[in-house]
Amino acid sequence: MSSTSAPPTDGWDASTRIGVVVPHADVGPEAELQAMAPASVSVHGSRIHFAAMRAGGEMDEKIPHDPVRAFVEPPFLDQAVELVAASPLHALTLGFTSSSYVLKAQGEQALYQRLAPFTRGLPITGTTRAARAAFHALGAHRIAIVNPPWFDDTLSGQGADYFREFGFDVVHHGPCGLPSNQKAITPDNLSAWIRTTVAPHRPDAVLVAGNGIRAVGTIRPLEEELGFHVITANQVILWHALHLADAAHLAADITDYGHLFTATPKDGHA
Template sequence: MDSTPPFSTTRIEGQFEPDQGPGKHRIGLIVLSNDYVTERDFVNLRPSDDVTIFASRIRNTQSCSIETLPQMAPHISDAAALLVPEGRLDVVAYACTSGTIAMGYDTVCERIHAVRPGAKVVTPITASLAALDGLGAHKLAVLTPYTDDVNQIIAHHLTAHHKEICAFTSFHIDDNEVMAALPPDAIYQAALEADRLEAEALFISCTAIRAVDVVEQIENAIGKPVVTANQAMIWQALRLAGCAAPIAGYGRLLHHATPW
């Protein structure tokens, strides 16, 4: 005979009204499977606990090339669908600069809106162009980690959007693991070499590198605005989510409390 006493619990009888859950401003983030940096940057640069980041991963190859980048397109909807499926999102950010260009911004939007029709879409390149426009920067010095097949599509995209490239400097890396392992000090030194007197701003492409760590130091050294992929993506995502709080220590772009 089973002598185990019957299981029972005490039911809470008091009434409660559900709130909206965590995060007044909610940002969904699609991060490449081998990206070590972007999710960290988004969390570190949140201006307050009112901003909540929900991240999902998308399959990506180790090599970064114009052949491999478009291979992510079929997986974007699946990654977006994993972002708190029943919850509200203000913005979905797709965290690949070169991938957005290789696939096309419209393709990225279409794949995200297939499962998140109400969310605003942010990408690193569209955010960077908006940031550069807001800063009044037309003539650019450009720094990337990419090999020249990818550099070429970056340059073409910038010039197609009415930017003049004064100089284009690159680490010539095609391995995403190596990109993530670039020390911030190496990025800082490369940025000083990449700058040109006639450039109105320095643009540092790629979400996989730790450029955000040294953006303020670079600006102080060269005396002009610096826009990085993650910094710009965070800036635009926050503003589209309704949060325009200034963030100190990460370049003059984030010092602005209001959107342009």
């Protein structure tokens, strides 16, 4: 089965159905998830207005921190999760990275606990939770984090602190030096940044954070060239959601998007 096969016509007859909650104008998560997913997996979204995103889906040059926190505060996120969970799904994901950076480990745990009554018992994950599971599954301890250019240095530092709370050695982090425009980030210029700026730090794995970055096209070429694992925000939530949905066998069908899809979450990190 090819990972690029067309999905079922409306998605509801797919054998595995994943819901994703994203900012209102961010098409990146749904587009990348469906591009990677086998034909038997469908993706269904719910959207929340995000004040840092301008009309037309463009991000601010540097996103303000208050909306990042407000995105995960009740009642809007709770309502969005409840709405998408009312559909016949198998797992839920949050397609948003920076809020976990701001919440830190304890705040993120409290967030998932708060959302539990709205999930209809469905398993739920998000970018940072899935990334942690991915690092453990890949045996990666020395990690690098490539953040979107619309994250400022403070937000990037909070992301590094988040992963350090879980015992990872963050050998490099920072906003990538590319235009702060979702449409201007390409596999070529993103790969060049990782090759020249990140690779010299010799991480076990690099996370391209930020679900708004279209990054999955960099994964396989960079892994083959650089010899370390490359994971991205949308790749990890698909991988983790498939395992949480008891559809690990479908992850094995995804052959073009990195070593992660051959890995299994470790006990206690699923």
